Amino acid sequence: xxxxxxPQAGNGAAAPGVAEEPADVAEETIAGVxxxxxxxxxxGFGAVAWARWAWRQLTSMRIxxxxxxxxxxxxxxxxxxxxxxxxxxxxxxxxxxHPALAPFLNALGLFNVFAAPWFAAIYLLLFVxxxxxxxxxxxxxxxxxxxxxxxAPRHLSRLPNSVxxxxxxxxxxxxxAAAAFLTRRRFRLSQGEGWLSAEKGYRxxxxxxxxxxxxxxxxxxxxxxxxFGYKADxxxxxxxxxxxxxxxLDAYHPGHLVSPNDLAPFxxxxxKFSASYVASGPDRNxxxxxxxxxxxxxxxxxxxxxYDIQVNHPLNVxxxxxxxxxxxxxxxxxxxxxQGKVVYDQATPFLPADQSTYLSEGVVKAPDAKxxxxxxxxxFLPTAVDVSxxxxxxxxxxxxxxxxxxxxxxxxxLNNGVPQSVYQLNTTGMHRLxxxxxxxxxxxxxxxxxxxxxxxxxxxxQWVSLQVTYDPGQVPALISGIAxxxxxxxxxxxxxxxxxxxxxxxxxGRTVVDVAGLARSDVGGGFEAEFGExxxxxxSVHDHDSSPRSEETE
Amino acid sequence: MAVAGVLGVAACGGQIxxxxxxxxxxxxxxxxxxxxxxxxxxxxxxxxxxxxTLSGARLSLSSYRGKVVVINFWGSxxxxxxxxxxxxxxxxxxxxxxxxxxxxxDIRDSPASARxxxxxFGISYPSLNDPADEIALAFRHTVPPAAIPSTLVIDRxxxxxxxxxxxxxxxxxxxxxxKVTAGG
Numbered sequence: 001x002x003x004x005x006x007p008q009a010g011n012g013a014a015a016p017g018v019a020e021e022p023a024d025v026a027e028e029t030i031a032g033v034x035x036x037x038x039x040x041x042x043x044g045f046g047a048v049a050w051a052r053w054a055w056r057q058l059t060s061m062r063i064x065x066x067x068x069x070x071x072x073x074x075x076x077x078x079x080x081x082x083x084x085x086x087x088x089x090x091x092x093x094x095x096x097x098h099p100a101l102a103p104f105l106n107a108l109g110l111f112n113v114f115a116a117p118w119f120a121a122i123y124l125l126l127f128v129x130x131x132x133x134x135x136x137x138x139x140x141x142x143x144x145x146x147x148x149x150x151x152a153p154r155h156l157s158r159l160p161n162s163v164x165x166x167x168x169x170x171x172x173x174x175x176x177a178a179a180a181f182l183t184r185r186r187f188r189l190s191q192g193e194g195w196l197s198a199e200k201g202y203r204x205x206x207x208x209x210x211x212x213x214x215x216x217x218x219x220x221x222x223x224x225x226x227x228f229g230y231k232a233d234x235x236x237x238x239x240x241x242x243x244x245x246x247x248x249l250d251a252y253h254p255g256h257l258v259s260p261n262d263l264a265p266f267x268x269x270x271x272k273f274s275a276s277y278v279a280s281g282p283d284r285n286x287x288x289x290x291x292x293x294x295x296x297x298x299x300x301x302x303x304x305x306x307y308d309i310q311v312n313h314p315l316n317v318x319x320x321x322x323x324x325x326x327x328x329x330x331x332x333x334x335x336x337x338x339q340g341k342v343v344y345d346q347a348t349p350f351l352p353a354d355q356s357t358y359l360s361e362g363v364v365k366a367p368d369a370k371x372x373x374x375x376x377x378x379x380f381l382p383t384a385v386d387v388s389x390x391x392x393x394x395x396x397x398x399x400x401x402x403x404x405x406x407x408x409x410x411x412x413x414l415n416n417g418v419p420q421s422v423y424q425l426n427t428t429g430m431h432r433l434x435x436x437x438x439x440x441x442x443x444x445x446x447x448x449x450x451x452x453x454x455x456x457x458x459x460x461x462q463w464v465s466l467q468v469t470y471d472p473g474q475v476p477a478l479i480s481g482i483a484x485x486x487x488x489x490x491x492x493x494x495x496x497x498x499x500x501x502x503x504x505x506x507x508x509g510r511t512v513v514d515v516a517g518l519a520r521s522d523v524g525g526g527f528e529a530e531f532g533e534x535x536x537x538x539x540s541v542h543d544h545d546s547s548p549r550s551e552e553t554e
Numbered sequence: 555m556a557v558a559g560v561l562g563v564a565a566c567g568g569q570i571x572x573x574x575x576x577x578x579x580x581x582x583x584x585x586x587x588x589x590x591x592x593x594x595x596x597x598x599x600x601x602x603x604x605x606x607t608l609s610g611a612r613l614s615l616s617s618y619r620g621k622v623v624v625i626n627f628w629g630s631x632x633x634x635x636x637x638x639x640x641x642x643x644x645x646x647x648x649x650x651x652x653x654x655x656x657x658x659x660d661i662r663d664s665p666a667s668a669r670x671x672x673x674x675f676g677i678s679y680p681s682l683n684d685p686a687d688e689i690a691l692a693f694r695h696t697v698p699p700a701a702i703p704s705t706l707v708i709d710r711x712x713x714x715x716x717x718x719x720x721x722x723x724x725x726x727x728x729x730x731x732x733k734v735t736a737g738g
Contacts, residue, residue: 241686246700247627247661248687260698265691300691334666346664367636368670417637417721 058125059132067126074122078113081105130219134212141209149190149199152500156516159500161531166510167542171503174511174542178501181541185534187499196501207490214487217480225473230254230263232468236270237330237347238461243267244320244468264320264470268296271306273327273462277396285356285396292324292464309466319470326465328352329360331380331403334456337369343453344369347461350380351423357393358382363425364405364455365412373412374453377425378405380460384439391439403440403457407433407448496520497527499534513542589718589726591733592697597713600706601692605682608660608668613680615657616712622654622734623708624727627690627699628681629663630671634721635703639675641724642705645731646679652735653710657682659689661702709734 057063082091091111095102109116156162167174171194178196179189187198232249234242242248244267246260254260276288292309298317307315315322328351335344343366350362364376383395384402391404410430413420420426438446440457447454497519506512515535519527592598600623604614615623626642628635646656658681660668665683672681682689690699697706697714707716707730716730 242662243687243691245687245690245694245698247690247698247702247704260700261694263694265694267686267688267691269686300688337670341670342666343670344664345666365631366667366670368630368667368674370674414631414633415636417634419633422631 055132058129059136060129061133064126064129064133067122067129070122071119071126074119075113077110081110081113083112083114127219127223131216134215138209138212138216141205141212145202145205145209149188149197149498151190151192152195152197152502153516156500156502156514159516159518161518161528161535162514162516163535163539164512164514165539165542166506166508166512169511169542171505171511174503174513175501177541178503178513178515178538181538182499182501182534194502194504196503198499198501199496200498201494201496204491204494204496207487207492207494210487211484211491212487214480214484218477218484221473221477221480223473224476225255225471227255227257228262229469229471229473230258231470233325233465234468235349235463235465236268237349237463238270238273240347241267241269249468264298264318265300266296266298266317266320267300268294268315268322268466269304270294270464273464275327275397275462279395287396290324290327292327292466309464319472321469323467323469324464325467326352328463328465329358329380329382329398329401329460330463331362331401331460332458333364333376334458335364335366335369335374335376336454336456337366337374338372338452339370341370343374345458347463349423349463353379354393356396358396359393362423365414365422365425366453367412367414369453372409372452373414373430374448375408375410375412375425375427375430376405376455377408377427378403384441398460401442401460404437405440405446405455405457406437407435407446407452407455409433409448409452495527497530499531501538513538515539588720589716589722589730590697591716591730592714594709594715597709597715598696600696600708600712600714603682603689603692605684605689607680608665608672608683609680611680613657613682615708618655618657618708619712620653620710622649622652622710622715622731624649624654624656624731625659625706625708626656626722627659627661627702627704629661629702630667631663632702636671636675638703638721638723639671639677641722641727643675643677645724645727646677649731649735652731654731654735655679659684661687661690707731707734 082094094111095106105111109118113119153159157164169177175191175194175196179191179198182196182198183189185200187200188202190197231253232244233251234249236242244263244265246252246263270292272293273291274293275290278284278286278288290311293306294309294315295304295306296315296317297304309315309322309324311324314324328349330347330349332347333344334342337343344364348362348364350360352358353361359382360380362378362380364374366374379391381391381393381400381402381404382397383393383399385392385394385400391402408425408427408430410427413426413429433449433452435446435449440446440455442457442459445454445456497517500514500516500518502514504512504514515538517527517531517534519531600615602614602616604612604616607613615625624642624646628639630636642656646654656679658672658677658679660681660683662685668681668683671677684690693699693706697717699706699717700719703721705718705722705727706714707727709715715734718726718730
């Protein structure tokens with residue numbers, strides 16, 4: 001509270017000394033910070049006392065911050081160790097590389113951190129902590145927002161803003177006139193014998209309440225997304241299709257209450273992908289635009305519709321969003337084995353190793369080639385150039401597409417059942433065939449030595465990587481976020497202020513009117529001006545009231 | 555734009571927990587595949603699926619009505635599928651005389667690789683070509699395959715009696731087949 005006095009009107013007596021804070025002002029701090037500071041230890045040894053103490057601790061701001069920190073700390077192993085849902089092959093490799101350590105880490109759930117019981121315990125505790133903190137406050141705020149103003153203090157002249165003047169009216173008339181005046185100005189009133197309390201600015205409490213309820217809304221929305229949402233990735237080559245089922249997704253991260261039956265049953269075909277790049281200048285090789293032209297059916301049997309998925313322009317099917325994340329080239333290879341049979345003929349996605357030239361790397365696996373399994377590892381160059389004997393790509397667009405592949409024969413390691421990446425060749429059971437490095441352009445073949453077979457580069461297609469996301473909490477979270485912001489702004493901008501009026505008979509026999517004002521949390525200032533205006537208004541009402549004077553009896 | 559990352563492997567391997575349609579499903583774990591057996595009375599009807607096989611013929615599931623049908627979702631690129639293929643080849647021949655028919659559903663594969671796979675492992679039963687995964691989608695309201703490989707067992711009344719997620723073993727699929735062919 002400020003110690004500044006308002007300009008005194010008329011003959012108002014300036015009360016001396018420091019403004020004493022009325023008792024009722026301190027008791028209602030806005031966010032109940034007071035009860036966090038001095039959390040009392042349990043008085044006795046009763047279970048109830050301990051439970052109450054534990055609850056107070058859990059719902060304190062300090063514990064909430066500790067839990068938040070633990071949550072951040074707990075997700076660290078998720079980025080250091082391979083995770084089951086994202087990289088099962090990596091987990092397998094880790095088990096092979098660290099046979100002693102891996103089972104121990106696995107028991108701690110470190111290969112699937114976000115599904116580990118201890119991780120769930122942290123975020124559930126955090127949720128309970130936040131809910132336990134915010135809910136009681138919301139109830140308190142709701143009570144405050146509906147409360148009537150308290151009784152007027154006895155000595156109004158001690159308040160920081162006060163005026164005193166006399167009027168010709170009786171005390172009752174003066175009270176009634178003041179009540180009418182303040183009601184017109186949308187004050188909420190409490191009245192008693194010779195006193196009047198008026199309060200305005202309850203929207204501050206309403207705003208505060210809105211903020212807290214919206215905060216709960218944000219928490220619940222995030223929970224909804226975590227329980228019922230899912231996220232999946234799919235790499236799709238031009239001319240091929242996929243359906244939103246678990247078997248047809250590359251990576252699948254379901255919420256805790258999502259079952260495979262819950263996935264939206266759409267299917268989608270990539271008809272054509274086009275990209276354009278800056279051809280010259282300082283931004284040469286930079287992408288200009290991407291467009292994935294797709295056709296999709298929302299339900300099996302529905303009519304197919306078309307859509308252009310672009311960056312930040314996802315396809316929306318039944319609240320499921322399909323985002324375009326990346327793209328690349330898929331050279332088409334045909335492999336003929338040693339017995340003359342075609343054992344492989346398909347577009348093979350290669351991953352870009354250089355984002356500016358789209359030099360891409362990939363492998364071809366022909367596990368059913370005879371007499372031995374065949375594997376190839378190599379590069380695809382969209383615009384192949386020879387830079388002093390070194391094969392490079394000059395531009396990301398496919399102007400001079402070429403591949404260079406290194407052949408291997410032996411055991412691909414696929415038949416033992418251990419899942420492996422389709423982008424890597426496990427060459428431990430294979431040996432490299434001695435062939436000179438060959439650059440193949442579309443239509444060209446390379447014969448493998450020893451009659452092991454032939455590899456033909458028949459052409460190329462493009463692929464896109466798509467992310468399928470369903471987050472039922474997204475819209476509620478947005479609405480809650482906006483509501484929280486609105487509530488916060490309201491609670492900052494609106495000031496709660498009280499006007500007290502006491503009317504009594506002075507020594508001279510005339511009616512004395514004491515008017516005092518009090519702004520709570522007057523951060524922005526400006527209450528003094530408002531008070532001056534209100535006091536002047538009240539005074540003029542009391543001076544110029546035309547009601548007939550009654551006998552002054554008392 | 556993000557690089558596609560290490561995709562293409564997660565769909566392979568039975569990491570996803572079994573989801574049984576009825577609580578009285580008798581779950582038992584065998585090998586590295588999670589298998590479920592559904593008692594008569596709690597079984598859901600299999601959808602009517604059809605398509606063209608790898609050899610180009612038309613095949614409809616309804617033509618097997620009255621027989622026990624094993625549907626195996628597979629791909630030639632999928633390591634657990636390659637590992638279980640010899641088991642499936644043996645079981646399909648052993649149960650042939652007991653009125654069991656096997657049907658493969660080839661997923662995310664090219665016809666050339668798929669045909670080489672079938673020949674290589676000596677698989678005599680037909681496989682439906684399902685490039686857009688429409689057959690897996692058709693099972694979404696019943697017992698959907700939840701990984702590649704997944705194997706479903708359909709009883710003589712056309713109802714789903716069991717499922718193995720991930721690589722099947724001789725005992726996991728054999729146990730279900732023994733019960734279903736015995737009329738269980």
